[in-house]
Amino acid sequence: MSRPAAMRFSIQVPDAPDARTWLDKVRRADDLGFSSVSVPDHLGPSLPQLAPVAALAAAAAVTTNLRLAITVLDNDFRHPVMLAKEAATLDLVSDGRLDLGLGAGWLEEDYTKTGIATWDAPEVRVGRLFESIALLRELFTGEPVTFSGDHYTVTDFVSYPKPVQDPVPIMIGARGKRMLTHAARHAQIVSVLAAAVPGGSRLDGFEEQLAWVRDAGAGRDDLTVGIRIPFGVFAERGESTPAAAARVGERMGMTADDVIASPFVLAGDAEGIAEQLLATRERYGVTYVTVSEDVGWHLGPVIDALGR
Secondary structure: OOOOOOOEEEEEOOOOOOHHHHHHHHHHHHHHOOOEEEEOOOOOOOOOOOOHHHHHHHHHHOOOOOEEEEOOEEHHHOOHHHHHHHHHHHHHHOOOOEEEEEEOOOOHHHHHOOOOOOOOOHHHHHHHHHHHHHHHHHHOOOOOEEEEOOOOEEEEEOOOOOOOOOOOOEEEEEOOHHHHHHHHHHOOEEEEOOOOOOOOOOHHHHHHHHHHHHHHOOOOOOOEEEEEEOEEEEOOOOOOHHHHHHHHHHHHOOOHHHHHHOOOEEEEOHHHHHHHHHHHHHHHOOOEEEEEHHHHOOOHHHHHHHOO
């Protein structure tokens, strides 16, 4: 697996109260140098969010460099034939800027409160995801597809439009061995989720996750290893990195040292956060980082230092 010097930064923006605010946010992300803006995929009600494909299509119209990431689509909400059409259309209207994030679903209320899909056992949902990825790859070719699996059947079908990118970069977010192994073999981006809660403070768990990815992805030079950093705090004026780390650690049951050492928590000023991320890159080979808005809007100097 290659380890390019520059890091790619994605900011996850789940919602906005109106069109102007949404478009202002994506323009701001573009101006700050983020590689991509990402939108998650939950139906609510505990996680109210915009519909990702529609929101990112609007973002495509007002940006030129920003990639459009979905972190991540719940495979069970969309049949792969419909997803292939939506994803290829988004790739087309953005002139090839889609990063297609896919997952097996984890929020039970998305299923049980909507009835949109059955809340099956994890192994069933994961099996559907793997089959969907294989089918999507065929559909994206624009050639006739006949596919017969345990979950999906397609007969002599040609998907339209054909995406601009070949291949469309697929990102899989995962924390378990089965998912991470499959991602390392079949995705372009593996987004490793914290193995321990809160904050993934146990580095032995993270190192084991990375070992699964390295072993399964051995020999690939087109695989990017990323992480989703869900927690972060930017230091207040005059506040040191240890003090900021202690502040966020108090909320999470972690010491300041644990926060600074964890790849899944950011704390400090721009210089301190840049040092944390540089250490994560050098130690673990992580070059794709997805951050939340609470800390992301402060990261312009960090992106200048590490991402360009």
